[in-house]
Amino acid sequence: MVIAGSGLANVGPLTVVFGTTATTFTIDSDTQITAIVPPGTGTVNVTVAALLDGTSNPMPYTYDAPAQGLIYVSDGIDTVYSIPAAGGTATPVVTGLSQPMGIARVENTLYIAEFAANRVVSVPTTGGAVTPLVPPNGGQESRVAASGLSGPTDVKVSGRRLYIADSGNLSVVSAPISGGNPTLVAGGLRGAFGVAV
Numbered sequence: 001m002v003i004a005g006s007g008l009a010n011v012g013p014l015t016v017v018f019g020t021t022a023t024t025f026t027i028d029s030d031t032q033i034t035a036i037v038p039p040g041t042g043t044v045n046v047t048v049a050a051l052l053d054g055t056s057n058p059m060p061y062t063y064d065a066p067a068q069g070l071i072y073v074s075d076g077i078d079t080v081y082s083i084p085a086a087g088g089t090a091t092p093v094v095t096g097l098s099q100p101m102g103i104a105r106v107e108n109t110l111y112i113a114e115f116a117a118n119r120v121v122s123v124p125t126t127g128g129a130v131t132p133l134v135p136p137n138g139g140q141e142s143r144v145a146a147s148g149l150s151g152p153t154d155v156k157v158s159g160r161r162l163y164i165a166d167s168g169n170l171s172v173v174s175a176p177i178s179g180g181n182p183t184l185v186a187g188g189l190r191g192a193f194g195v196a197v
Contacts, residue, residue, distance in 0.1 A: 001034070001035050001036075001037050001046075001061065001107070002028075002032060002033070002034055002035075003016070003025075003032070003033040003034075003035055003046065003048060003059070004031060004032055005031060005032075005033070005048065005056065006030065006031055007030060007053070008027055008029070008030055008031060008032065008033055008048070009027050009029065009030040010030075011050045011051075011052070011053055012050055012051045012052055012053075013050070013051045014027070014033075014048060014049065014050055014051075015048070015049045016033065016035045016046070016047075016048050017046065017047050017048075017049070018035075018037060018038050018040060018044050018045075018046050018061060019040065019044030019045065021038045021040065023035050023036050023037070023038045024036045024159045024160070026160060033048065034160075036106065036107075036159065036160070037061070037063075037106075037107045040063050041063050042062070042063060043060050043061065043062040043063070044060070044061055044063075045058035045059065045060060045061075046058065046059045046060075046061045047059075069084055069085050069086070070082040070083065070084060070085060070125070071083050071084075071085050072093065072103050072105060072110060072125075073090070073103075074097075074100040074101060074102075074103055074112070075100075076099060076100065076101065077099065078095055078096055078097050078098065078099075078100070079092050079093075079094065079095045079097065079100070080092075080093050080094050080097065080100050080103060080110065080112060080123075081093060082125070092127075093110070093123065093125065093126070093127045094110075094112075094123045094127055094128075094130060096130075097112065097114055097117070097121075097130070098114045098115070098116040098117035099114060099115035099116040099117070100112045100113070100114055100115070101113045101114070101115045101152065101153045101154060102152070102153055102154030102155045102156075102165065102194070102195075103155070104155050104156050104157045104162075105125065106157050106177070108124055108125045108126070109122050109123070109124060109125065110122065110123050110124070110125055111133070111155050111157060111162060111177075112155065113152035113153060113154055113155040113164060113165070114152070115151050115152060115153060115167075116151075118135070118148055118149045118150055118151065118152065118168075119132055119133070119134060119135055119149060119152070120132075120133050120134040120149070120152060120155050120162060120164055120175070121133060122179075131179070132179070133162070133175065133178070133179035133180075134149060134152075134162065134164065134173075134175045134179060134180070134181075134182050135148045135149060135181075135182075149164065149166050149168075149169070149173070149182065150166060150167070150168025150169045151166065151167040151168035151169075152164050152165065152166050152167070153165045153166075153167045153192070153193045153194070154193065154194045154195045155195070156195050156196060156197045157177060157197070158197035159177075160176060160177045160178075161174050161175065161176060161177060162174065162175045162176070162177055163185065163195050163197050164182065164195065165192040165193055165194055165195040166182075166192055167191065167192050167193055169187070169192070170187065170188060170189045170190070170191065170192055171184060171185070171186060171187040171188070171189060171192055172184075172185040172186045172189070172192055172195055173185055
């Protein structure tokens with residue numbers, strides 16, 4: 001979530017709180033913060049507090065209720081589906097993928113490891129355009145120890161980073177949540193099929 005204001009940089013320690021839950025954020029500029037929305041439901045007040053300068057006026061944030069009640073599953077062939085958590089009919093969210101394996105969800109975005117395409121992509125939870133993230137630049141190979149991703153099987157998100165199980169390279173790599181070149185977290189593994197953070 002992007003929070004706009006003024007005087008956000010160089011004011012000492014800041015805290016961003018959704019209701020009563022503090023969250024991770026980055027200060028983009030003196031007028032903008034990007035915050036990770038913590039899990040929740042309903043409508044909560046969001047505040048930004050500076051140690052010495054007080055607390056902002058509360059801003060309401062309403063969680064996307066339909067998305068909170070859905071789970072997402074891949075068929076491992078070319079489609080990711082949403083299914084009501086209470087049970088029901090599977091609805092395609094995105095098709096035309098290349099062996100989608102691992103899925104992570106943050107707010108209203110899905111991050112999907114495409115095994116056969118050797119990349120990680122993002123797509124809105126309601127469907128829409130697929131955005132290649134790793135490798136970056138619309139599919140040009142990024143480099144991890146002289147090679148790009150090779151058979152990514154899982155992806156998870158922590159803070160502003162993606163963590164990817166890269167089975168073909170027997171490694172775990174990390175990349176910015178917005179996309180970019182991956183960096184090696186651990187290599188020389190006997191296998192790399194799942195990752196949890």
